[in-house]
Amino acid sequence: MTAPARARGSQELIRAEEPVLAHNYHPLPVVVARAEGAWVEDVEGRRYLDMLAGYSALNFGHRHPALVDAAHRQLDRLTLTSRAFHHDRLAGFAERLAALTGTDMVLPMNTGAEAVESGIKVARKWAYDVKGVPADRATIVVAADNFHGRTTTIVGFSTDETARAGFGPFTPGFRVVPYNDLGALEEAVDETTAAVLIEPIQGEAGVLIPDDGYLAGVRELTRRAGCLFVADEIQSGLGRTGHTLAVEHESVVPDVVLLGKALGGGIVPVSAVVGSREVLGVLRPGEHGSTFGGNPLAAAVGTAVVELLETGEFQRRAAELGAVLREGLAALVGRGVVGFRARGLWAGVDVDPALGSGREISERLMREGVLVKDTHGSTIRLAPPLTVTGEELRGALGTLEKVLTS
Template structure:
């Protein structure tokens, strides 16, 4: 009886019966995982090419990160920020060094990091730039995905994320992604920040035109506006560098980090900036009960140390070339376009063949897990621990699905 209930169809139906339908997951029920592979309740193995939207950059159950979590669980898990704990200083100091910034503000989710960035930018605008009270505006890009809180969906251009959640928060201006002229025109004396993803992940791994990020950096400096880089999906090794901004030699005023920072174990996010920006916050003005908790800091500190070796960035760069080359070879054979950097790719499927959802379902049947977005596009973002043979296997399965 119990074994029968563990079969995938029954488990899927049970989950759907008791869950709000804010997701439409593939009909697979995962029960265990290690490295780049997951296993479902029926014992079938799948190559994970989503990696928790980049939350699992270091793979499932990385031994160093699991050991850190186990050790911390035996000592201390939560104090709240009302007190200090012995993991906090190391995490903040080492993450600040990785980012090349003075200060770090830890939170939990990526959306919290974005909300923090918005609040800090506004406060900086009023206190440092001298913007009149209540007049601050932030310029964002079409096709953005920064989260789904009420404020964030106010400047989303995705109807699914935005519709029926108004009234919307004012203070945002939306311009086409990659259009420096439109960005220049949108900035005025009340603009406090430009908030961008260096690569738009949810939109289909959209890489901006060469020189765009460099132009944004110059423009923000010239107009005394903060450049906020949402590196929640693109950062921490995913694109072959620590941060995707590095591909153009750009350093933003503020990094928004999350997902991979928690090592696939706990939710951890952070804002990193220099004192003249992040220092505008004073006690009582922003916070989180779980932000910067001992367990999160213990795991995230090990994540930072893994990144400090450069190993995962090098793996992503080298293996990413193999992945991108393999996928580009399928253009004209069912793929219309391939975009990406490092171990991150967006694949546009000929819509006459199938939808992105259908492609992901067929890949699942062949033992590869991926995620669709915007109709006929699918995203691949395998853990950075994937190897050459596994990459070739993933590409081969994509080819097989396209061939029918």
Template sequence: MTDAAIELDDRYVAHNYSPLPVVAASAQGAWITDVQGRRYLDCLAAYSAVNFGHRNPEITATAHAQLDALTLVSRAFHSDRLGPFCQALAELCGKDMVLPMNSGAEAVESGIKVARKWGTDVKGVPAGMANIVVAQNNFHGRTISIVSFSNDEVARRGFGPFTPGFRPVPFGDADAVAAAIDEHTVAVLLEPIQGEAGIIVPREDYLPRVREICTERNVLMIADEIQSGLARTGRTFACEHWGVVPDIYLLGKALGGGVVPLSAVVADRGVLGVLHPGEHGSTFGGNPLAAAIGGTVVAMLQRGEFQARSTELGERLHARLRALIGRGVVAVRGMGLWAGVDVDPRIGTGKQISLRLAERGVLVKDTQGSTLRFAPPLVITAEEIDWAVGQFAYVLAETGSHLTDT
């Protein structure tokens, strides 16, 4: 069954991904079961989209109930689910308004549009002159506008011409941010912790200084918390680790509870209030099914238990991974249940190590050549963390020994 499913994918599914040869058939909590009945500990959680575990009982109960009531009316009509969800999410963020969308990339695109409109209507930037400062090595999605300010050549090659209006500067360099801002700058767009770049955590003064610069220069600070937010790092938002509140939150992935695509732009009325009917929209954005699920996700976050689990279990994960430094691991970075692990390239590439781990029942994904990302669902247990890192240690030792012997 595994080979047949993979062959069908290879034949009929566009080759824009290179997945591991695991064919998932069901999942529960932190575990995925393949079509042959083999179980795997999920240490990727769909890039943080499954923060609360596969088929979380609270979330699936909400989904089942809403499926029996109402799923979609488009924004042509009101629904009884949208307002309560947006109120709860706005309050969670400490903001006034929510623009609901679907995918994370849509949230980023929407945030860019809102910032440009705010620049024109509020700041007084001449039409068509707005620019946005972004960080190098970012990952905000793969739409044309977003890859226009990416320096990932795989994401860019062959897709030009690109959208103008972006100024990339080194991540972690607040002075470079300040130098890139001029009278036409409307926003600084950043991931508080860069995910696809390898879970890169900035120095302590970086985000506070960016916040100060944005305030001083009348520029919006936009935090892309699509991967880092919603309890992944031990706080509701990663920005909280530095005491920073952005002007705009971009949210997604875990907001849909691992059930539906759901994203959002969250900001105060003075920012999101620049949008008027017809200027932006989405047929599925804010649909009743997604809004109901999002409301349950927000309620779960308000209890604080997932933030606490991420903090406590994250300390365990990082301690176990750091113990492997010098034994095939070069460096470990991250916060909460989110770790970027640099493997000694003499042992193998990140993809090779991911394949060996999958053979031993642990699912991770590589990035940046020799970096692995560990981001399990927040329902993982201490014993499961120990087992996963134990399998990792075994693979490192086995692979390193094999290379030495040859």
């Protein structure tokens, strides 16, 4: 840690941010200066167990050696060409990512929201070119309580008024139905439907897990209706739930999968739309692009991420430690926890509102050396790096018990 950082404490640095940073976030009052693995250290030298992992962007922990090494090596060679030219890292990255996800083609982008926007464009183009929907009539069916990003198109079909209010007018062409309701979904789909876009597990809503058979039902419904199934796996994918993709829990293969967050290893923003050749093949030069999408540094780090997942180690860790997480949370039900939902190393925990809001519980955990974040009301989310140890996980659960019962 640098001398100036030690000289200025957390509160002083937080106050220094206020006049110059737009207030679009309400972070916990901790100022992180260093991190490694599942642990972070603030400017005053206090250590915290990171049980949020950058909303799954840090699935492999902070500064994973293989990912840092890949970035360092690429920084010494080439960082950006734009897509005006070929570069020597992109094809290998795309081939290995397609193989990992069982798909044909890859459209590399940067952020998760860009992947969603790209998926929307691809679905509409497919509807006009392949399905034959009349021009400008394509519709996309989405689920209530979704979180797909914060661009103006995306917040237009959000049901969260905090995300929507003050940002209209919104892009038309979206139909919202209740999540986990196949009957409502079937009623909303018609001959204009280009795609059904859903999160296999709704993260921001509180880690909402659908009933068994829901995802398989979405797949069958979209197949019968002749529209696409687009799965947003930006938070749920790449090992988080115990499989490479969350849809694998029901052996479902969507037409399009949206990836992000963990694909950049917590080093650079990397996202991608992956899917069948019939769908992604509708794009032609000039119809979509990104200066930084698929850049050499991103491709090098993304390839290293894929290499970590190809072994299956992290998927197994998420499944095995997920059992520890569920067992620990089950023991807290009736002792401050009123309910929880968990899959792999990902959980939404509903705390008794009498004990405080999710924000207040998060602040108490922070003071005890554990970092989490609230979603809505009295719900907190737990999403530790997949590198967390069983001892560290049990320690975090013990700290949660202390906060809830003291």
